[in-house]
Amino acid sequence: MYINPLIDQMLNHRSYREFKDLAVEEEKIQALLEVARHTATSVGLQWASLIRVKDPEKKRALAYIGHQDYIARAPEVWVFVADGYRNAKIAEEKGAPSPYAWDVNFFAQALTDAALMAQNVMVALESMDLGGVFLGSILNDPDRLVEVLDLPQGTFPVLGMLFGYPDQAPQKKPRMDMAFRTFVDGYEDRSPYLKALADYDEEMQTYYDLRDANRRVDCFSDQVVKKIGTMNLKRNRLTKVAKDQGFHLYEEGPDPSVKA
Known part of the structure; x- marks a missing residue:
């Protein structure tokens, strides 16, 4: 390389x-x-x-x-x-x-x-x-x-x-192999992922995050389950806050006959 x-x-x-x-x-x-x-x-x-x-x-x-x-x-x-x-x-x-x-x-x-x-x-x-x-x-x-x-x-x-x-x-935090994140001419489904990512899961468990230095982190697949399986109510307000800040976040856009 x-x-x-x-x-x-x-x-x-x-x-x-x-x-x-x-x-x-x-x-x-x-x-x-x-x-x-x-x-x-x-x-x-x-x-x-x-x-x-x-x-x-x-x-x-x-x-x-x-x-x-x-x-x-x-x-x-x-x-x-x-x-x-x-x-x-x-x-x-x-x-x-x-x-x-x-x-x-x-x-x-x-x-x-x-x-x-x-x-x-x-x-x-x-x-x-x-x-x-x-x-x-x-x-x-x-x-x-x-x-x-x-x-x-x-x-x-x-x-x-x-x-x-x-x-x-x-x-240095481990990253998954780019083979799972690189495609040619279009997205490719590389599933099933768990077996293919087994080595990466194991590697992640050797990593210590200094925010909690007394324990190793969860394997990557467990992190996925934990993080996308939990709703953060305030973060789910991001679109609402963006609208409150004046952004027009809807498909058709503002009516051009209405002045800003």
């Missing part, structure tokens, strides 16, 4: 949740912001923004939402946001308010932009001897998150991230 320094860095990605009591230098922060700025964006409209959470009270609020105390201790806490507000305001200021500004098409573009920005920032920070972790847990209570971050209509939080100088040495 072809390897260069960047690929080697990416293949050795780990999730860090505990950090040294050291601030990240401002020159590194500015470099990461430039990486975020230059991330690819759908139709050039730059639908993603980020919020750098510095207020200790807001950090604690995010830690409470995510049920993860270490969020409050992290040197850097960033939240990547799907942002349709800015473009809607630009159109409004140009005298051309649009009923389509926050439709499902642009919502999907904004979600993609925010996710791409977050991944680019993670790759960049790891090249600086920093470490981090993505935070899907900030969406455990999306209503409260919108309130904590003062998010206006036309915006939606997508993903959080912690980073700093690592103060732990986590294992």
Whole structure:
């Protein structure tokens, strides 16, 4: 397999949740912001923004939402946001308010932009001897998150991230073979899966997640059963919260005769 320094860095990605009591230098922060700025964006409209959470009270609020105390201790806490507000305001200021500004098409573009920005920032920070972790847990209570971050209509939080100088040495988490996730010209049903994934199930049970370092994790297939078999009521409000934030998440889109 072809390897260069960047690929080697990416293949050795780990999730860090505990950090040294050291601030990240401002020159590194500015470099990461430039990486975020230059991330690819759908139709050039730059639908993603980020919020750098510095207020200790807001950090604690995010830690409470995510049920993860270490969020409050992290040197850097960033939240990547799907942002349709800015473009809607630009159109409004140009005298051309649009009923389509926050439709499902642009919502999907904004979600993609925010996710791409977050991944680019993670790759960049790891090249600086920093470490981090993505935070899907900030969406455990999306209503409260919108309130904590003062998010206006036309915006939606997508993903959080912690980073700093690592103060732990986590294992690299095993991944299943790409033979189960790579197809040619169309999706292929590779079932039955349990027998084929038996080795991966066994490998997963050798992994220690430092969030609960005293026990090994469940095998992958058991994790699937546990996680998709449990309903998270607040996370199931994500579509409702997106609608409350002004996005038109319905099939036909807004009536073009109705002004935004």
